[in-house]
Amino acid sequence: MNYEMNGGKGRILVVDDEELNRILLSTNLQESGYTVETAEDGQQALETLRTKQFDAVMLDLVMPRMDGYHVLAEMKQDDGLRRTPVIVISSTDEMDSIVRCIEMGATDYLTKPFDPALLHARIRGSLASLHEERMAILREQFAQVTAAQEEERQRIARELHDGLVPVLASLNIRLHTVGKRLDREEHPLAGEIWELAEQAQASSRDIRRLIHDLRPVALDELGLVPALREHLAHCEREHGLAFELVVDVGERLPASVETALFRIVQEAVNNVLRHAQAQQVSVTLVRKADHVELRVADDGQGFDAQLPLSGRHVGLWSMRERVEQLGGQFEVRSVPGQGTTLTAVVPL
């Protein structure tokens, strides 16, 4: 699903049986940067709507073949078209029809003759609410996907940790035992067995790393603080990023908060490693009476936080989303050359 407006500013379908109206509306909208297509009657409108994606429809009511009411009714019954904003075009003396259309689900109306300023205001309003609606869907999908992903990761990590690691370990032990016996007998296959034992041990180590990447067992068994310390120590060992961890949280936090904050630190540290060229990252976690505050600060090169979010900042978007899902607030402060500080405040 595409959440951007179609064709730049947005793609609009103008439906009117009068050619002059179609030309007037399309020229006006095209001059303002919208992509416009037209339909001469209701039938054609529905066909066009079902083949391409539109961000809004300007719909005349009285038309041959199929009128505007019919189009509106069809659209509201179509899952793919239900959300597309419809602005009804009518004459000033058709107040009853406008009321009927609004009741049927039209977003707004415009009376003939058109006032260009009003036309643009109505279009902007419809597109803004469409955008908001699409963002809400996106947010909900993000929440569902992250929750499902977390659950899946937890399950797989657990299975690997409790199931596969001990199995590989016992495999190694048994191969080791056989290897020793074959050594004593100076059996030619001894070397082969030692090699297998080594492979079993190496696989077990690989799986430990995989578990760490999926979801550290410490997060469930021990809680957020030990999991953070393990993760930061891991990054220090692997990537040489020094860390400072200042914590004052007392008891364990709700599981959803612990998971979100852990993932935020993980994402933040990833960003630091990838972009910041920092020497040190400092993580502060403090619990207050009714909220918990997390701060992740680095001493790297920073970036211009005023610039619009680009691809690199998808991470920032998802961090903000995680915090807002919990009803919290997220803030990024960064100045080129002066490091970056992320702050998340989550209510308890």
Add this chain to the structure above:
Amino acid sequence: MDVINVLIADDHTLFRTGIRKMLEEEVDMRVVGEAATGREALDQARTLVPDVILMDIKMPDPSASLRTGPSGTCQVVDGIEATRILHREMPHVGIIFCTVFEDDEFVFAGLQAGGRGYILKDDDPDTMLRAIRAVAHGESLLGPTIAERVMRQFSAAPARQPALMDDLTPREMEVLKLIAAGMCNKEIAEALVLSEKTVKNHINNIFSKLQINDRSQAMLYAIRQGLVKI
């Protein structure tokens, strides 16, 4: 040469079998029993009185749901709890944790509970044999991964710490010692006849005075200051 009697406590049958077969090859070792839960480990240890117990940390108890405790909750005895009890009852029995958990908290909690060894299941099998012999002779042994972690904890610790302890009140000092002994807040509250909330306050004060973040660091601090002995 005396034979070392070993009890294996682990919920993985496959893993117990692997260990048993390995130990059977050693002339100086004998597997005297196996246990799949913490409770079984306690029972077996009491009847068999082994020289060494190889103890897993997490051992789910499928029958625990049938035996509910006084508060109505399941009473699962994990390896650390079983070790704490056995260490009190029979301190001469050497307990080695053999687990997949490498996190500091587990290591410190395990050693505090009275374990004399801590190795990972995927450490080199010879490490396990060395640990069994060492612990049977009253010594201690940590697997290489664990030893490195513990060393790093000590070497990473700032040198300014000793002076900080002077800031603790006598009561906070008592609480610190009990944290280091592996007690949870509830147990500390009972031991000192305080409310859990008061204990929590003391702990927060201790953490901020010692500039530490959590219990494992408190344990480490207490060990380093000689307040408690492993």
